[in-house]
Amino acid sequence: MNENKITIQKIAELAGVNKATVSRVLNGSATISQKTKEKVERIIKEYNYTPNTIARGLAVNKTFTVGFCHDYKDKRAFANHFFYKMLQGIENVIYDNDYLFLMMSRHEREDGTSMFERVVKERRVDGVILPSSLYNEANYRLLKEHRMPFVVLGEREFGHSDVRWVDVDNRQAAQLLTERLYENGYRRIHLYTDQEAIARDKFIADRIDGYTRTMEKLGLPAFVATSVGELQARGTEAVICCTHEQLFELLKETADGLPLPDAELGTFDENPMFQYFKRTVHYVSIDLEKWANRRRIFCFPSSIKKKTFRTLSRFPHFWREHQILNKGQMK
Amino acid sequence: MNENKITIQKIAELAGVNKATVSRVLNGSATISQKTKEKVERIIKEYNYTPNTIARGLAVNKTFTVGFCHDYKDKRAFANHFFYKMLQGIENVIYDNDYLFLMMSRHEREDGTSMFERVVKERRVDGVILPSSLYNEANYRLLKEHRMPFVVLGEREFGHSDVRWVDVDNRQAAQLLTERLYENGYRRIHLYTDQEAIARDKFIADRIDGYTRTMEKLGLPAFVATSVGELQARGTEAVICCTHEQLFELLKETADGLPLPDAELGTFDENPMFQYFKRTVHYVSIDLEKWANRRRIFCFPSSIKKKTFRTLSRFPHFWREHQILNKGQMK
DNA sequence: GTGAAAGCGCTAACAG
């Protein structure tokens, strides 16, 4: 291939030292004389040499790569602004730590194995980030068996106390939203969600809980609807849409016109397009960039730099332990 | 680390053969007796062995990974639905070919080098996909110097005939949009764009060209505006927004109300949120999924499976040569 | 058809 590819061996010869010595200056070993260090560094610069991370990884059993797994079938994720903001934040932290970012999808291959599984088994990454929707017992076992550090995006409990996750405080977000609607004069504030999602997704349950408690505190009856009909029958003044799917459903004109023409709409997470919508959307959202910059949201402290990525599995649940709350931002 | 990690050596011992033999059955060498082949395959299955792609890559000088570079500072890209649809399509094709997908950003590191540069120099990927906004003379030289195959997303010429790119037919898209607005009864159809973008981005120039020619054909005066004031002064009936940025500008209420309250709005590419907007948005868009499934849009023919990724650089300009055109889809 | 050995580019003991 590239015949004049420049390797550590060549640099060693050029500098008149052993390649082990070059390796030492590369890795900042203390036991190096200033003289040889400078000589080697000069040659490295002169020949524009960059050590091969893959070979290095093979030697030290690391890849300097973080994997991010997503469900390619989940169109919701790909339509979700929150998802991308997160992705951006993750990328920034990863790059700042001289790591690379590998996208994996829950793509099943012909032989029945998934790309994710193979990546884990082959140790093509040093750690994995995966959304709670992809965190299940099988993946837990896979990751544990291969001693692969991972962190789950979104709270999810399976009785494993050794699982690290990050999440926002959905209860508080729901509280903020409910309170704000109340302050705006609405009283028949109802929540709209998908029946199946209640049991499946913890963030839904938390949002419902936050809403219900707040309504109680306000001395108002809480009502969780799972269909538009229920909302209509209840004379809804303001409706909290648990996900954007519910929101879009209410925004869509049907043969009978808008489902709830007179109700105010509230939801979680921002979408920059909201401002152009026909109907006003009230929302709570977290300033992701702010948190990402503080390197907390993704659980990567700056100290991992150059260190083994295994530390990943020792990170605390920042979001849970510190009770960092949604900064409500209402429109 | 994982003390009982299972390697090709172990499999060889277990099967009572040499690791070279195991390697041969792994790679489907023909010169293998059916008997040993079956024996080895049995052991592999029994021990759930997966060969280490990284080590394999070191031996054959490949990584089985495709890199995708994006500009992390370009908020537009990250807010762009088209961008993500593309990403999804690329991922699918890559996974189908048993390749991995590495996200790179134009992230500058402290030492002044970019992550992209390092990835290329270290050959941590076998090929690179990069948007035309990141394709410049410096990157061209970098990629060529390191014999790194690449394909540019979006047409861009720099006098290098050996550069492969894929793009949609922006001229035809503009034509479709203009014609449709004409059919709807509008006559003072004007185009709105960013002054600087005209020279910088070929797709803008192409859209302008398509619009201008169509207007000529229709016997109408074409008018390219670069400010809202110009549009207002011209009594615009319908305005073609060259990018969504222009569109959003016209959608945003100012102190004086909407900029062009009575004009119809047209643009390129879909955004699924359009349907909820206050104002109707006319748009042309390409059915990306359709083309992605045909594996044409991203220039990865199915034949690259298991073959060196260098073929990438020999792919034809499908989109140019076949004149595959924007299927106009108007709302 | 299969084994032995060298090598991909790097790190990590172990000497000296």
Next chain:
DNA sequence: CTGTTAGCGCTTTCAC
């Protein structure tokens, strides 16, 4: 402080 040696897990001549 620096060189030697032995790997990391796999492929690939070259013999036999």
